Structure formats: structure tokens, C-alpha cells
Amino acid sequence: MFYSILIILAIIIAIYMGEKLDINTGLVALALAYVIGCFVLGMSINDLLATFPTKLFLVIFTLALFFNFAVVNGTLEKIAQLLLYRFQKQTKWLPLILYFITALVSGMGAGFFTSVAVMGAIAMALCKSSGMNKLNASFAVSLGSLSGANFMYSAHGVLFNSLLSNTAVAEQADLLTRDIFVVSFIYPIFIMLVLMFFDRKNSQMTDLNIDRPEAFTKNQKVNISLIILLMVFVLGVPMLSKFMPDNETMQFINARTDITLLALVFAIAAYILKLAGDKPKEVMARIPWSTLWLVSGVGMLIDVAVEAGTIDMLASMINNMPTFIVPVAVALIAGVMSIFSSTLGVVAPLMFPMIAGIIDATGYSASLIAVAIIIGAQSSALAPFSTGGSLILGNSGLNEEESKKFYNDLLYKATPLGLGFAVVATLILMFIL
Numbered sequence: 001m002f003y004s005i006l007i008i009l010a011i012i013i014a015i016y017m018g019e020k021l022d023i024n025t026g027l028v029a030l031a032l033a034y035v036i037g038c039f040v041l042g043m044s045i046n047d048l049l050a051t052f053p054t055k056l057f058l059v060i061f062t063l064a065l066f067f068n069f070a071v072v073n074g075t076l077e078k079i080a081q082l083l084l085y086r087f088q089k090q091t092k093w094l095p096l097i098l099y100f101i102t103a104l105v106s107g108m109g110a111g112f113f114t115s116v117a118v119m120g121a122i123a124m125a126l127c128k129s130s131g132m133n134k135l136n137a138s139f140a141v142s143l144g145s146l147s148g149a150n151f152m153y154s155a156h157g158v159l160f161n162s163l164l165s166n167t168a169v170a171e172q173a174d175l176l177t178r179d180i181f182v183v184s185f186i187y188p189i190f191i192m193l194v195l196m197f198f199d200r201k202n203s204q205m206t207d208l209n210i211d212r213p214e215a216f217t218k219n220q221k222v223n224i225s226l227i228i229l230l231m232v233f234v235l236g237v238p239m240l241s242k243f244m245p246d247n248e249t250m251q252f253i254n255a256r257t258d259i260t261l262l263a264l265v266f267a268i269a270a271y272i273l274k275l276a277g278d279k280p281k282e283v284m285a286r287i288p289w290s291t292l293w294l295v296s297g298v299g300m301l302i303d304v305a306v307e308a309g310t311i312d313m314l315a316s317m318i319n320n321m322p323t324f325i326v327p328v329a330v331a332l333i334a335g336v337m338s339i340f341s342s343t344l345g346v347v348a349p350l351m352f353p354m355i356a357g358i359i360d361a362t363g364y365s366a367s368l369i370a371v372a373i374i375i376g377a378q379s380s381a382l383a384p385f386s387t388g389g390s391l392i393l394g395n396s397g398l399n400e401e402e403s404k405k406f407y408n409d410l411l412y413k414a415t416p417l418g419l420g421f422a423v424v425a426t427l428i429l430m431f432i433l
Contacts, residue, residue: 003041003308010036010301015346024290026297026345033301041307051303053296059158059260060292066267067111068283069275070227075220076105077118081213084122088210094132096192098123098140103185106148108227111155112388113288115145120392134406135414136195142381142388143188150181150374153234153259156344157181159295160374163348168356169366179367179433180374187375187425219275226275230266234259294345302349311350315357323362330358330369331376331426335419343377351377368433372426379422382414389414 010032018025033051037043070076083101090097098119106115123137149156157177164173216224234257241247241254267283270276276283305311321329330351337347351373359366381388389410393403 001313004305004310004313006036006040007301007305007308007310011298011305011346011350014298014301024293024297025342026290026292026294028297029301030293030297033297033304036301037304037307041304043304043307048300048304051300053162053299055260056159056162056299057292057296059162060155060295061287062260062263062267063155063158064111064287065283066230066263066270067108067114067227068286069267069270070108070223071114071118071286072276072279072282073217073219073223075216075223076108076114077122078213078216078220079108079224080105080119080122081210084126085210085212091132093196094126095136095140095196096189098126098137099144099188099192102141102144103148106145107151107154108148112145112149113291114286115148116141116388116392119145124392133195133199135409136192136199138382138389138392138410138414139188139195139418140192141392143191145388146378146381147181147185147188150184152177152181153231158259159344160348160352163352164355164370167353169359169370172366176367176370180371183371183425183429184375184378187421191421219273219277222273223270223275226266226270230259230262233257233262291342291344294342295349298342298345299349302353305350306353311353312357314350315354315361318354318358319361326358326362327364327368327372327426327430328423331372331379331422332419334373334376335379335422338377339380339383339415343374343381347377348373364430365433368426368429371429371433375425376419376422379418380415382410382418384410 011029014025014029014032017023017028034048037048037051038045080101083104084097087093087097102115102119105119106112119141120138123132123141124134126132127134127137146156148154150160151157152161152174157180160180161173161177164170164176169176237250237254237257241250244250271280271283274280302311318326318329318333334343334347334351337350352370355366355369355373358364358369382392383389384393384407393407393410
């Protein structure tokens with residue numbers, strides 16, 4: 001018990017120091033993992049270093065490296081502008097259209113952070129020109145960025161699969177990753193419809209007047225082809241291997257098809273083809289190094305927590321709640337934690353290992369608990385001091401007074417609404433998953 005309490009305090013200290021002293025939370029977590037793991041739990045240095053999440057590190061690095069070409073050369077932004085141009089007369093459905101476009105951009109490799117930055121700026125500009133409700137636009141961008149990134153072969157999806165593969169439900173990792181994506185893509189559609197319904201009387205939207213974007217450049221066309229080709233490899237090879245179970249060559253290729261390493265090969269091809277134009281260094285500069293160290297450092301501290309029995313203790317505390325409220329409690333705990341910390345770096349690594357203990361004690365499916373963790377954690381993405389909320393607020397282009405009002409709207413309206421939607425979705429999913 002003492003060790004578990006010490007680990008929980010260490011996680012709180014790491015988050016607090018990260019926020020207050022502007023130090024990467026992952027670096028603080030790594031230092032605390034060393035002190036507690038080696039000097040309190042008696043782990044050897046080799047045992048501690050073995051907890052470094054090498055696969056996770058490579059997943060984030062290689063996917064970001066490849067898809068950064070599409071960001072640097074403007075491919076993804078041009079795709080978004082072209083789609084908005086195509087649908088500019090359907091302003092009544094603009095929040096929902098914005099959601100789908102953002103999900104597509106995010107799923108094609110932009111990921112959450114880039115999608116929020118790019119689409120957030122576009123959305124705020126659209127609010128000014130069309131009269132679209134800023135909160136609705138914020139939900140569309142945030143939820144779209146998350147649902148696209150949660151695609152099984154996009155940034156978050158691959159990361160979730162990697163994390164789940166290191167837990168007691170490893171054999172279900174592919175299924176759980178798929179269910180997380182499906183739910184996180186579908187339930188925001190209902191959220192957007194509800195928001196649009198209640199905003200219909202106050203809506204001041206007018207038709208847009210967007211000029212047709214310039215045609216794709218040669219580099220952008222090649223970039224799109226590479227992205228499609230990568231997806232064909234990642235999705236097509238496993239499918240062919242199932243249709244050709246006796247073909248040794250196909251099975252050999254399938255066993256060695258990995259999106260992490262394929263992305264690196266395609267990134268090298270993009271370098272050779274000079275798809276970044278005269279900005280090749282910007283591709284590497286855009287690697288989310290802070291996220292890499294956040295995920296790695298906290299991941300090591302979580303492994304030390306597993307060694308100390310903390311995960312089992314927390315799972316036991318949740319299991320002592322009335323069984324019928326466990327999924328909702330899981331979603332709420334994940335949501336509140338995510339207001340102050342990262343879903344990828346803290347919430348998922350901490351709570352995924354609890355899934356096995358929770359389902360054994362309650363009888364719920366692993367899919368329900370895994371989905372509740374993620375939709376709960378991602379429900380508070382619009383909190384103004386979280387990455388999503390701060391990026392949208394920063395791109396709002398509002399004056400000081402308007403910016404303060406928008407800040408309060410994000411904190412006191414969008415955040416509770418997001419948590420409420422996650423709770424309702426979890427209650428419904430209890431009868432489905």
C-alpha cells in the first residue's frame with residue numbers, strides 16, 4: 001500500500017511540476033521512476049531501462065516523420081480547403097461537414113495536434129465569415145481530430161494498440177483498437193447533431209464565398225499517392241494473407257508488414273523525392289519531441305507502478321464501486337484526469353493495465369471498459385488549458401474581451417458538456433458492447 005501511494009504521489013508531482021515549472025512531465029516522471037524504482041523497490045538499472053517504451057517511441061516518431069511531409073508542403077491543408085469549397089453552399093450542415101473534414105485530415109496522418117492547429121484556424125475564420133457558433137466549431141474540430149487520429153492505422157490507433165499489447169488483454173488489442181475508433185467516430189456525429197439542433201434558433205449562418213483553391217502541385221500529388229500506397233500496404237497485406245492462408249510468400253510478407261517501419265521507409269522515399277521542397281529540415285523539426293518524452297517518461301513510471309502493485313490497487317478501488325456504475329466511473333475518472341494531463345502520455349498508460357482486473361470483477365466486456373477510458377479521456381479535450389482547447393483559443397483571432405469570454409465558454413460550457421456526452425455514450429454502450 002505504501003509503495004502504491006508513493007507512486008500515485010509521484011504521478012501527481014510529475015503533472016504538477018510539468019504544469020507549474022514548464023518542465024516536460026515525462027522527464028520528471030522518468031527521474032521519479034529512477035529514484036523510486038531503483039532506490040525504493042530495489043530494481044536494477046537494467047530492469048529500469050528495459051521499461052523504456054522503445055516500440056511506442058518508434059511508432060510516434062516514424063508516423064510523424066512521414067506525415068509531416070504532407071503538413072510542410074501544404075497537402076493536408078489544401079485537401080481541407082478543397083472540401084470546404086465543395087460544400088460551401090451547405091452552411092446549415094457546416095459544423096458536421098467540418099467534423100468529417102477534420103476527421104479525414106487527421107486520419108490521413110495529420111494526427112490530433114496538427115489537425116487542431118490547421119483546422120482550428122480554418123474553423124475560427126469560418127465562424128467570422130459565416131456566423132457559425134464558435135463552440136460548435138470547436139467541438140467539430142476537437143472531436144474530428146480525435147476520431148481521425150483514433151483510426152487503427154493512424155497516430156493514436158497504433159499507439160493504443162501498442163499499449164494494449166503490453167497488458168493482460170493483449171490478445172484482444174486489435175479488436176479493442178477497432179472498437180475505440182468505431183465508437184469515437186460515430187458518437188461525435190450525434191453530438192454535432194444535438195448541438196446543431198439546439199443552436200438552430202440562434203444560428204446566424206450565411207452562405208460562404210470561398211475561392212477555389214489552386215490545383216495540387218506535383219509534390220502534393222506524389223505525397224497523396226504515397227499516403228494511399230502506405231494505407232494499401234497496411235490494410236491490403238493482412239487481408240490478402242487471410243484469403244491466401246496456404247501461400248507461404250504471402251504469410252512471410254504479412255508477418256513482416258509493420259506500419260511503424262513502413263512509415264520510415266516511405267519517409268525516406270519522400271526525402272529522396274524532395275516532397276518537402278526547400279524545407280526538408282522542417283519535417284524533422286515538427287516531430288512532437290515533447291510528446292515523445294512525455295509518453296516515454298510516464299510509461300516508465302507506470303511500469304514502476306505495475307512493479308509496486310499500484311495498478312491492481314486502483315483497479316480494486318474501482319471494482320469496490322457498485323457494478324452498474326463502474327463503466328461511467330471509469331469514463332469520468334479518465335475525463336477528469338485528462339483535464340490536467342495527457343490522454344496518450346498519462347491516462348491510457350495508467351488505465352489500460354486496469355482493464356483485465358475490472359472485467360474479471362464486473363463481467364463487463366474489455367471493449368466497453370477500453371472505449372469508456374478513451375471517450376472519457378478525450379471528452380475534456382476542449383478545456384482551455386489542455387492542448388486542444390489552448391490551440392483553438394490561440395487561433396481564435398479574438399480581441400482580449402472576446403477571448404476571455406471564449407475561454408470561459410470552453411471551460412464552463414464545453415468541458416462539462418464533453419464529459420456529459422461521454423457519460424451518456426457510456427451508459428448507452430453498456431447495452432451494446
